[in-house]
Amino acid sequence: MATVQPLQFAVLANDFRFSLPASDDDVDSSAPKGLSFTKFNRATSADTVHPPPVASGDASHAAAAEASTGPKRAVSNLNRGPRLISIKNFRSIRSSAAELASNLARDYRVPSSSLFALKWHIRLLRSLDTVESRRDLVSIKLLAIRAGACNRFGAPEIPSHLLRDDPKVLQHLADLVKAGSVVTVRIQTDAVRALRSLWGWRSVSAKLKDLGILQQGLVPMTLHRCIDVLSSPDPPGGYVHLAHGLLWWAADLVGSAHTSSSIDPGEVMDLVLLILRNNAMRFSGILAMCCHVLQSVFSARNGNTHTARFHENKGLELCLDRIKSLLHVPATLDAVSTAPRSTAAAGPDLLADADRGAALFEAAPGVRRSVLSLFMALCHRSFERQRTAVRSNYLKDGTFSSILLHLWRGCFAISRHEYTAGRDSSGPTSMQLVEPLQSSGVRITTSSSPDNTSLFWGPEVFASSCELLCSVIHNNPSLVKHLHNEGITDGFLRSLAPVRIRGLCTLIVFP
Amino acid sequence: MNVSLSQTLGVLLDSDDIELVKSTLHALAASVCLESGLPCSVMHSILRSSARATHLTRSRRLLQVEMMSLDDTTAGESELRKRLEALASLSIGAPDLDLKELCVEQPAADVS
Numbered sequence: 001m002a003t004v005q006p007l008q009f010a011v012l013a014n015d016f017r018f019s020l021p022a023s024d025d026d027v028d029s030s031a032p033k034g035l036s037f038t039k040f041n042r043a044t045s046a047d048t049v050h051p052p053p054v055a056s057g058d059a060s061h062a063a064a065a066e067a068s069t070g071p072k073r074a075v076s077n078l079n080r081g082p083r084l085i086s087i088k089n090f091r092s093i094r095s096s097a098a099e100l101a102s103n104l105a106r107d108y109r110v111p112s113s114s115l116f117a118l119k120w121h122i123r124l125l126r127s128l129d130t131v132e133s134r135r136d137l138v139s140i141k142l143l144a145i146r147a148g149a150c151n152r153f154g155a156p157e158i159p160s161h162l163l164r165d166d167p168k169v170l171q172h173l174a175d176l177v178k179a180g181s182v183v184t185v186r187i188q189t190d191a192v193r194a195l196r197s198l199w200g201w202r203s204v205s206a207k208l209k210d211l212g213i214l215q216q217g218l219v220p221m222t223l224h225r226c227i228d229v230l231s232s233p234d235p236p237g238g239y240v241h242l243a244h245g246l247l248w249w250a251a252d253l254v255g256s257a258h259t260s261s262s263i264d265p266g267e268v269m270d271l272v273l274l275i276l277r278n279n280a281m282r283f284s285g286i287l288a289m290c291c292h293v294l295q296s297v298f299s300a301r302n303g304n305t306h307t308a309r310f311h312e313n314k315g316l317e318l319c320l321d322r323i324k325s326l327l328h329v330p331a332t333l334d335a336v337s338t339a340p341r342s343t344a345a346a347g348p349d350l351l352a353d354a355d356r357g358a359a360l361f362e363a364a365p366g367v368r369r370s371v372l373s374l375f376m377a378l379c380h381r382s383f384e385r386q387r388t389a390v391r392s393n394y395l396k397d398g399t400f401s402s403i404l405l406h407l408w409r410g411c412f413a414i415s416r417h418e419y420t421a422g423r424d425s426s427g428p429t430s431m432q433l434v435e436p437l438q439s440s441g442v443r444i445t446t447s448s449s450p451d452n453t454s455l456f457w458g459p460e461v462f463a464s465s466c467e468l469l470c471s472v473i474h475n476n477p478s479l480v481k482h483l484h485n486e487g488i489t490d491g492f493l494r495s496l497a498p499v500r501i502r503g504l505c506t507l508i509v510f511p
Numbered sequence: 512m513n514v515s516l517s518q519t520l521g522v523l524l525d526s527d528d529i530e531l532v533k534s535t536l537h538a539l540a541a542s543v544c545l546e547s548g549l550p551c552s553v554m555h556s557i558l559r560s561s562a563r564a565t566h567l568t569r570s571r572r573l574l575q576v577e578m579m580s581l582d583d584t585t586a587g588e589s590e591l592r593k594r595l596e597a598l599a600s601l602s603i604g605a606p607d608l609d610l611k612e613l614c615v616e617q618p619a620a621d622v623s
Contacts, residue, residue: 098527116597117597127529136529140536146536182615
C-alpha cells in the first residue's frame with residue numbers, strides 16, 4: 001500500500017525544479033505545459049541541470065542564482081533534452097511568483113510558452129503548507145479539467161494529454177468523489193463535474209469503463225449519500241450542487257448506449273423519485289435535472305419497462321405534486337432577485353457564497369416556467385411510452401384537471417402593461433385572472449404579489465399542458481367524459497378567448 | 512469565442528489572486544456558452560457577474576495593467592487553451608500523493 005510521509009509537502013516545497021523545452025525552436029505547441037516531477041526525474045537522469053547564466057542585482061534573482069547547483073551544460077547540448085531549473089532553499093525567496101518567474105524567464109531564457117506553467121509551478125509549491133491553499137489548488141486543477149474538457153470549440157487534446165501524463169487521474173477523481181466527509185463538498189462537486197466533462201470524450205469513457213469505477217456504483221452511491229444529507233432538517237450547504245452534478249452525470253450515463261451496462265437506469269430512477277418525494281427539496285436546478293434524468297431513463301433501452309415502474313411508484317403523482325408546488329410562487333423570490341445590485345458594493349463575502357448563487361438562479365426569470373414545462377413534458381413522455389392505461393387517483397379526483405385549468409388561466413394572462421392599465425381603470429387585474437382555484441376539493445394558491453410576472457406562464461407552457469392532456473386521453477380514452485365534466489373543455493376554449501391571446505406574437509408553439 | 516474575451520480570460524487565469532482564478536475557471540466551466548453554444552454575450556455577462564463575486568475592483572486594475580503589457584503572441588484562444596491545459600495538469604508530482612491526500616487536514620501517515 002502507498003506510503004505518504006506527513007512532511008513530504010515541506011520537503012518538496014523547499015527545492016524548486018522546473019523542466020524546460022530544450023530551446024524555443026523545440027517547443028512543441030501540442031505538448032502539454034503541465035508540470036510534474038516525473039519529467040524532472042527524467043531530466044535529472046539525463047544530466048541536464050542548468051545553472052543561472054547571468055547574475056543580477058535583484059535579491060530574489062541573486063538568491064536563485066546562488067542557490068542553484070549542478071554541472072554547467074554546454075550550449076551545444078541544448079537540443080539533447082529538456083533543460084532543468086533547479087533552486088535550493090526556494091522558500092527563502094520572498095518575491096512574488098510573477099516577479100520570480102519573470103526573473104527566471106530572463107535568466108534562463110525560458111520560452112514564452114512555458115512562462116505560464118513556470119509561474120503556476122511557483123504558486124503551487126508556495127501553497128503546500130496549509131490545507132486551505134492545497135484545496136484551492138486542487139479546485140483550480142479540477143475546474144481547469146472541467147473547463148478544458150467541456151470546451152467543444154477545439155481542445156480535444158486536453159483530455160487525451162491529461163490521461164497520457166497522469167494515467168491515474170480518473171481514479172484520483174473518483175477517489176475524491178468517494179472520499180465523503182474527508183474532503184470538502186465543494187471539492188467533491190468539482191470532481192464530479194470534472195469527471196462528467198471528461199466522460200464526454202470517448203477515450204475517457206472507455207477508460208472509466210475499464211477501471212470499473214462506474215460498475216462499482218460511484219454515481220448511485222454518492223447520490224444516495226447526498227440525498228440522505230439533504231433530507232436532514234438542517235442540511236449543510238453545498239450538497240445541492242453535488243446532487244446537481246451527480247444527476248447531470250447520471251442523465252448522461254443512463255442515456256448513453258456504451259455505458260448502459262455500467263449503470264442501472266431503474267436504480268437511478270428510484271433515487272430520483274426519492275428526491276421528488278422529499279418536499280424539502282425545492283431547488284429548481286435539482287428538479288430540472290431530475291426531469292432530465294427521468295427523460296434519459298425513459299429513452300434508455302427497455303424504456304417501456306421503466307415507464308411502467310415509474311407509474312407503479314406513483315411517479316405521475318409526484319410530478320403533479322411538484323407542478324402544483326411550482327404554481328405557488330414564494331414572495332421571497334422578489335427580494336432575492338433584487339439583492340445582487342443592492343449588495344454588490346457591500347463586499348465579497350455575501351456574493352461569493354455559492355448558495356446565494358443558487359438562490360439567484362432560483363429567482364431568475366423563466367426558471368420556474370422552464371421547470372414547469374419540463375415536468376409536463378416528462379409526464380407526457382411517461383404516457384407516450386406506456387402501453388397500458390395508467391391508473392392514478394389524480395386523474396380521477398380532479399387534481400389533474402384543476403392543475404390544467406389553473407395553468408391555462410395563467411398562461412395567457414394580460415401583459416404587465418395591460419395589467420397596469422387595468423389596475424388604473426379599476427378593470428380586471430391579472431390577479432383576478434389567476435385567482436386561486438378550488439375544484440373537487442383541490443385548492444391551489446398563488447402569490448398575492450401583483451408584480452410577480454412569474455405567474456404568466458406563456459404559450460410554451462400552454463402547449464406542453466395541451467400535449468400532456470392529449471397523451472392522457474390517448475392513453476385512456478374513457479377519461480374524456482370525466483375530464484369534460486370537470487370543465488377541461490370549457491377551460492380550454494376560455495383560454496383561447498381573444499382578450500387573452502391578443503397580446504401574443506407567437507404564431508405556433510411546438511412543445 | 513472572440514479574441515478579446517479569450518485574451519481577458521487568459522489574463523485572469525494568470526493572476527496571483529487565487530480566488531479570481533477560481534472564479535474565472537468557474538465562469539468558463541459553468542458557462543452555457545461552452546456547453547451549449549450560446550452567444551458570447553452570455554459568456555460576458557457570466558464573467559461579469561463572476562468578476563463581481565470576486566471583488567474585481569482591485570483585480571480589474573491589475574487586469575488593465577496586464578492587458579496593456581500583452582503582445583500579439585500571447586493573445587487569443589489558443590493561448591487560453593494552453594493555459595487551461597497547464598492548470599489541468601497541475602501536479603505536485605510525487606508518485607504516491609494523490610489529489611485526495613492534498614485535500615485532507617493532515618496528509619495520511621504510514622498506512623502500509
